[in-house]
Amino acid sequence: MMPGVSMDNPVAARSRGFSPGRIVLYLILGLFCLYYLLPLYVMAVNSVKPLSEITSGGMMSLPDEWTLAPWRAAWSQAQVGVEATGLRPYFMNSILMVVPAVALSTIMGALNGYVLTKWAFRGSTVLFGLLLFGCFIPFQMVLIPMARMLGLMGLAGSVAGLVFVHVVYGIGFSTLYFRNYYAAFPTELVRAAQIDGAGFFRIFWRILLPSSGPIAVVCIIWQFTNIWNDFLFGASFSDFDSQPMTVALNNLVQSSTGVREYNVHFAGAIMAALPTLLVYIVAGRFFVRGLMAGSVKG
Amino acid sequence: MGFLDITRATKSYGALKVLHETDISVEEGEFLVLVGPSGCGKSTLLNMIAGLEEVTSGDIAIRGRSMKGVKPADRNIAMVFQSYALYPNMSVRGNISFGMEMHGIARPERERRIAEVAELLQIGQLLDRKPGQLSGGQRQRVAMGRALVREPDVFLFDEPLSNLDAKLRVDMRTEIKKLHQKLGTTIIYVTHDQIEALTLSTRIAVMYDGHVQQLGTPREIYDNPANMFVAGFMGSPSMNLFPARVVAGRDGPAAEIVLAGGGSAQLPFAQGRMTDQVGREIVLGIRPEAITDRDGADRNSRAVHEVEALVEITEPAGSDTFVATQIGGRDVTGRLRADVQVAAGQRFSFAFNMEKAVAFDPRTERRIG
The missing domain is CATH 2.40.50.140 (Nucleic acid-binding proteins)
Incomplete structure (x- = not known):
């Protein structure tokens, strides 16, 4: 316990804000912070210096000569796979994959949660159990059956196929989130809306969904991060022209022609990480709140 | 035949019979209170009238029309819930207007009725607030306003006062009684509070264990209880x-x-x-x-x-x-x-x-x- 820090007396804690204990605490926290930021620092500084500076051993130092050339190269010129297109088309693939996949799995999870809590039917708990079970099936196990299914549906090697796979995998988690959230949502509201004359979908759109902000944010962050960062499905189910960012980044880094352009690789890696970072920064403050809201009752 | 007829209605969940054969005939303008301890079947009966629960056997008819297979929205009823059930994402105005909107009532008419009800219940200054910003008594008024604008055949109240503190409960009780006298609408009111039952009703159905134990005016119920349960349940301190x-x-x-x-x-x-x-x-x-x-x-x-x-x-x-x-x-x-x-x-x-x-x-x- 820190001296001068008292939970039940916030005024006293504030007035003694610079007690020795507090200074030590912040020093330690600051050191940890620096330590955790180190990889990002290495990536960032090396992505803005010429390759010669890296190969001559200046990995940790700030660049002598600042340049954005590695970023331009990674984005539009680097050799990824066969052609020198840079990561841009694959970045677009990832966007085209992640936006519909997140939207669909979230909406369907919300609908599932709504039905499972407010329109429960015979066997609905069993169904929910099976959906939950789906969350815990390892990815590797479904690769071959899924490949066969995608082939039968004519979606093999396409972005649409990847969207399908991620929606199927995402529904389990999104249903779990929304079911637990809606379990705490008063059923009397649904009944009141029924008497008011609202139907199944109207109640969903007008009453439940507008009150689902926190859990929707949790679900979107979770799905976005998972789907954007997925490598296995991307590598397994895509063609050259439908590869997502993660696979393309791997191809960029693994390409065996010429010298290894570490600065370009670092720039590409940051590009691949930026969207998830952005989602966290924009929506992150709702994240913890939403997690709590979903888990306290249910 | 009355205004609202409950004819040999029962309710079972599988083998569990929660409401035994019940016959009640309610006249237009009556204030019928269903009273009994928890689990006596009173809320179930109310939900059956509302159409939120199906009738296992028997029938419920309003204005001579059987309610079998009729959706809650099409029964021309309005309900006030124990928790008020105000839509948290809508303003008070939106809450009151929602039902009318769903029934396709044009905007000018909606506005007119909202203004009328706001005047009646003195909630005019609250119309643009969200339910979360209201006190218990205010929420109660809004919930009643939402029911009133529908101009229904029957009002259903499900323990509307049990979430209020003691003083407010007495005040709102008086207001509900005034409202009934002013509007003369038919009300079915569920409560476990025998004082509410005696003060509000024109008739009381005392329920216990899925049976109507006695149906009568407050005076009959109080002075001539049909059995020991009714005698012990009604009146405070009890008989x-x-x-x-x-x-x-x-x-x-x-x-x-x-x-x-x-x-x-x-x-x-x-x-x-x-x-x-x-x-x-x-x-x-x-x-x-x-x-x-x-x-x-x-x-x-x-x-x-x-x-x-x-x-x-x-x-x-x-x-x-x-x-x-x-x-x-x-x-x-x-x-x-x-x-x-x-x-x-x-x-x-x-x-x-x-x-x-x-x-x-x-x-x-x-x-x-």
Whole structure:
């Protein structure tokens, strides 16, 4: 316990804000912070210096000569796979994959949660159990059956196929989130809306969904991060022209022609990480709140 | 045929029967209260009228039209819920307007009705607030406003006052009664509070264990309970129920009671009552206000009899003093005037108004006289 820090007396804690204990605490926290930021620092500084500076051993130092050339190269010129297109088309693939996949799995999870809590039917708990079970099936196990299914549906090697796979995998988690959230949502509201004359979908759109902000944010962050960062499905189910960012980044880094352009690789890696970072920064403050809201009752 | 007819309606969940055959016919403009302890089936019956629960067998008809297969929205009813069930994402205006919107009522008409109801319930200044910004009493008004704008055939109230604090509850009770008198609409009202039932209703259905125990006006229910459950449930403090035996007294049948400490006494029944029951073991029911001090006894009664008994405890309640003794091994409470001098441990002469006494069969618990 820190001296001068008292939970039940916030005024006293504030007035003694610079007690020795507090200074030590912040020093330690600051050191940890620096330590955790180190990889990002290495990536960032090396992505803005010429390759010669890296190969001559200046990995940790700030660049002598600042340049954005590695970023331009990674984005539009680097050799990824066969052609020198840079990561841009694959970045677009990832966007085209992640936006519909997140939207669909979230909406369907919300609908599932709504039905499972407010329109429960015979066997609905069993169904929910099976959906939950789906969350815990390892990815590797479904690769071959899924490949066969995608082939039968004519979606093999396409972005649409990847969207399908991620929606199927995402529904389990999104249903779990929304079911637990809606379990705490008063059923009397649904009944009141029924008497008011609202139907199944109207109640969903007008009453439940507008009150689902926190859990929707949790679900979107979770799905976005998972789907954007997925490598296995991307590598397994895509063609050259439908590869997502993660696979393309791997191809960029693994390409065996010429010298290894570490600065370009670092720039590409940051590009691949930026969207998830952005989602966290924009929506992150709702994240913890939403997690709590979903888990306290249910 | 009445305005709302419940005909041999039952409700079962699988093998569990929660509502046994029930017949109630409600006239237009009536205020019917369904009262009973939790789990008695009163809310289930209300939900069946609303269409939120299906009727297992039998039928419910409103204005002569069977409600079988009719959706809640198409029954022309409005309901006020225990939790108020206000839509948290909508303003008060949106809440009141939602039902009308769903029923395709044009905007100018909606605005007109909202203004009318806001005026009636004095919630005009709250229309643009969200439910989360309202106090309990305000939410209650909004919930009633939402029901009122629909101009329904029947209002259904599901324990609307039980989430309010004691003082507000009494105020809102009066307001609901005023509203009913002003609008004259038919109301079905569920509560577990017998005082609400007695003060609000034009008729009461006392329910217990899935059966309607008694259906009648508040006065009938209070003065002539059909069985020991109704007698004990309605009224506060509840009716005194104690064992007695019918004996042939000097002036006709009397109830012989055993007092605390072993002595016994006779309480003659009012003229002409219990004449064919001599020798029978009964449970005698007398309300606390019919057990008084001599001067507090009902002057119009011709059957007041005094019995001296040991005072066990006194509870001054301001306007009255409640005094407990024991008869036949049961606690019996009398309601004395506040200025009567009485203390625990003393003997006191209680005046029993036998005109108000009722008798039950100890085995079937039904009324016998």
